[in-house]
Amino acid sequence: MRARAITTFVFGSLISLSSAATAQELDQEVRELNWIGFQQLKDVSRVFVRTTEPVKYKVDNSRGDVIVILLENTTVPLKNNTRQLDTRFFESPVSYIQAKVIEGPSPSVRVEIRVRRKVPFKEAQTDNVLALDFQRQ
Numbered sequence: 001m002r003a004r005a006i007t008t009f010v011f012g013s014l015i016s017l018s019s020a021a022t023a024q025e026l027d028q029e030v031r032e033l034n035w036i037g038f039q040q041l042k043d044v045s046r047v048f049v050r051t052t053e054p055v056k057y058k059v060d061n062s063r064g065d066v067i068v069i070l071l072e073n074t075t076v077p078l079k080n081n082t083r084q085l086d087t088r089f090f091e092s093p094v095s096y097i098q099a100k101v102i103e104g105p106s107p108s109v110r111v112e113i114r115v116r117r118k119v120p121f122k123e124a125q126t127d128n129v130l131a132l133d134f135q136r137q
Contacts, residue, residue, distance in 0.1 A: 031055050031074045033109050036099050038087050044133040045092035047113055049099075051128050059132070064118050067132070069111040076101050076109055093119045093134050 035050040049071065056072040076082050076099060088095040096114035101107060113132065121134045 028073060028106070029053075030107060031071070033071065033074055033076045033081055033099060034078070036081055036085065036097065036111065038085050038090075038094065038097060040090055040092060041133075043136055045087075045090065045094045045136055046131050046133050047094060047097055047111075048129055048131040049111060051130075054125060054128055055130070057125070057130060059123055061118075061121075065115055067113040067115065067121070069113070069130070069132070071109040071111065071130075073106050074109045075107045092136060093117060 032052045033049060034052060035048075037048050037050075039046040039048065049069065051071065051074060055074050058070045058072070060068040060070070082099050082101065085097040086095075087097065093115045094113060095116050096112075098112050100110045100112070102110055115134065119135050119137060121132050123130070123132050125131075
């Protein structure tokens, strides 16, 4: 009877430890990029990325003709969503968009946006959609 009580106590402690780990991991749960797109609006060209949940991201525009969005802790389950979007035939500063998966302990997705010329843009994340609006001038 005493051995049974000890086993129950140890087992119960393991359950509570695993529950705490699960709560921590929820914040670091891997998101999925499930749509990347381009949209011509009246005054702007919009590049947007839809994920399963809001993501942490960084935008790097230090190179003149390429803007890079780094989606942290994100992966692309469908290879089709990594295909190049050729937008050079639109009246737009955006000419090319492509997502690339960066493998590692914490997967990330690098979205490269090639522009014809450096133009102002605005970024906004609403729920699970991140959009960059490029002035069409």
